[in-house]
Amino acid sequence: xQRTFKRSGIALAGAxxxxxxxxxxxxxxxxxxxxxxxxxxxxxxxxxSNWAGYYPEDLAEQFTAAVGSPxxxxxxxxxxxxxxxxxxxxxxxxxxxxxSGQFAQALNEAGLVEPINADFVxxxxxxxPEAQExxxxxxxxxSVPYAWGTTGICYRSDLVDEPTSWNDILEPSDDNKGKITAxxxxxxxxxxxxxxxxxxxxxxxxxxxxQVKEKLIAAKPGLLAYDDTTFYSRLVSGEATMVVAWDGWxxxxxxxxxxxxxxxxxxGSDLWADTMVILKTSKNKEAAHxxxxxxxxxxNHAWVAENILYKVPNAPAMEAVAGLSADFPxxxxxxxxxxxxxxxxxxxxxxxxxxxIATEVTSS
Numbered sequence: 001x002q003r004t005f006k007r008s009g010i011a012l013a014g015a016x017x018x019x020x021x022x023x024x025x026x027x028x029x030x031x032x033x034x035x036x037x038x039x040x041x042x043x044x045x046x047x048x049s050n051w052a053g054y055y056p057e058d059l060a061e062q063f064t065a066a067v068g069s070p071x072x073x074x075x076x077x078x079x080x081x082x083x084x085x086x087x088x089x090x091x092x093x094x095x096x097x098x099x100s101g102q103f104a105q106a107l108n109e110a111g112l113v114e115p116i117n118a119d120f121v122x123x124x125x126x127x128x129p130e131a132q133e134x135x136x137x138x139x140x141x142x143s144v145p146y147a148w149g150t151t152g153i154c155y156r157s158d159l160v161d162e163p164t165s166w167n168d169i170l171e172p173s174d175d176n177k178g179k180i181t182a183x184x185x186x187x188x189x190x191x192x193x194x195x196x197x198x199x200x201x202x203x204x205x206x207x208x209x210x211q212v213k214e215k216l217i218a219a220k221p222g223l224l225a226y227d228d229t230t231f232y233s234r235l236v237s238g239e240a241t242m243v244v245a246w247d248g249w250x251x252x253x254x255x256x257x258x259x260x261x262x263x264x265x266x267x268g269s270d271l272w273a274d275t276m277v278i279l280k281t282s283k284n285k286e287a288a289h290x291x292x293x294x295x296x297x298x299x300n301h302a303w304v305a306e307n308i309l310y311k312v313p314n315a316p317a318m319e320a321v322a323g324l325s326a327d328f329p330x331x332x333x334x335x336x337x338x339x340x341x342x343x344x345x346x347x348x349x350x351x352x353x354x355x356x357i358a359t360e361v362t363s364s
Contacts, residue, residue: 035117035286042068044287049074049082050098054274056303063294069287079103086112086279095282096291101136101273102187104143105346113142114278120289123296130335131313134273135343143275144292147248147310150269150333150341151188154250155242156235158259163242166196166265170219172242177222181234181243184226186358187270187344189216192244195267201342204350209357216361226362235260246272247330248310254328255309262330264341271341273313305331311338 046063052075056062060071076082079100085092086107099107107113118124124140137143153163160176163169169192172180183189187201193215194201199208224240232253234240245262253260276295278288295301301317304310309328312318313335325332347354 035120035289037120039286041287041290042070044284045070045072046095046284046287046291047072047074047093048096048098048291049076049085049094051076054098054304054308056307063291067287067290067294069284069290071291083107091281092279094279095284095288097277097279098146098274099277100344101134101143101145101275102344102346104275104277105136107277108137108142109346109348112280114280114282114285114288115142116140116144116278116292117289120286121293121296123293126296126298126301126314126316128313128315128335130339133339134271136273136345137275143277144296145273145275145313146295147304147308147312148271148273148338149247149311149330150264150271150338151183151191151244151246152250152262152264152269153242154232154235154245154253154260154262156238156240156257156259157261159238160241162261162263164263164266166192166267168265169242169244170196170215170222172222176241178224179239179241180223181225181227181231181240182219182223183231183244183246184228184358184362186354188244188246189226189358189361190354191270192216192265193219195265195269198267201270202345202347204347204353206353209353213357213361216357217364220361220364232256232260247333248308251309251328251330258327269341271338271343273343 046069048071050073060073063071082097082099083103086094086097087110131145132139134145153169155163169180169182190212191201193212194203197211197215199212203209227234231240231243231245232249235243235253236256247262250260250262276292278285282288296314298314298316298320301312301314302320305312305318305321305324309331311331311333
């Protein structure tokens with residue numbers, strides 16, 4: 001998913017307290033390359049790739065001040081963009097990449113990521129126990145979740161009743177036709193029809209996906225647009241009454257108009273996660289682990305929830321921003337709430353089928 005910034009101005013606090021101490025702390029974890037607990041991190045220059053606006057502007061400076069490793073951040077716009085770079089062959093020059101969970105799974109299956117050594121990430125203990133149950137990487141063996149959430153319907157409660165079904169998007173009333181947007185990114189384009197038809201969001205069955213395609217093509221005349229970036233602005237202006245939205249992005253609309261609300265349809269939805277992976281080609285693996293540990297410091301991770309309005313799987317971090325749920329109710333969803341939804345996993349050989357269907361639907 002692409003990301004955007006809506007709130008800013010809060011600097012990372014407690015940097016010194018977040019400094020990584022490279023000593024074994026127990027806890028095990030499947031280590032890949034041998035890591036040196038006495039490594040001089042000032043001699044390891046770290047390169048991290050993340051979505052623009054998904055981190056503090058001064059993150060590199062703060063991390064270097066706290067840990068000692070020089071750091072550069074590069075930006076990617078989409079999962080597909082960073083995946084193309086990481087799978088092109090050779091050393092991409094990236095040590096840590098932020099990707100959505102199913103892409104972390106694909107990178108691991110291609111042998112491109114380093115197992116997480118829990119001894120070098122003591123702040124893993126800040127994660128909710130439920131964060132160990134993510135379907136693309138049970139136990140966080142090859143990735144560490146950064147943010148997580150679900151997908152639903154974001155709507156103007158002053159203009160329409162609360163939608164209860166994905167069919168409110170796919171088969172709208174006459175009053176709402178032409179006032180609805182859907183997401184264009186493949187997995188989330190499919191999601192409403194998959195759930196409305198009672199299928200898995202990870203289905204690879206060609207017969208089921210043919211029904212999904214037919215339902216999405218039939219729904220297209222009722223749409224205002226496919227919109228992955230400005231849908232909440234359309235709600236604010238009143239151009240749209242209901243949109244398919246990631247929960248965090250719905251909050252950007254709610255910040256401008258409290259009549260904008262978020263709901264999960266009765267047929268259920270997905271559980272997505274954005275995660276951090278260490279590339280096997282990294283020559284700075286101790287610093288890479290230190291970076292992940294730094295992010296998991298409660299003060300640092302709370303910044304993500306406070307400024308980007310996405311939930312993070314870090315218990316003390318979410319406790320620190322518990323007040324956000326008063327204005328943004330979906331920030332109060334618990335890990336148990338999220339785990340009721342279906343975790344997204346890599347589609348393997350069925351990926352091209354989704355791409356072909358998405359092209360047929362959006363160009364029909």
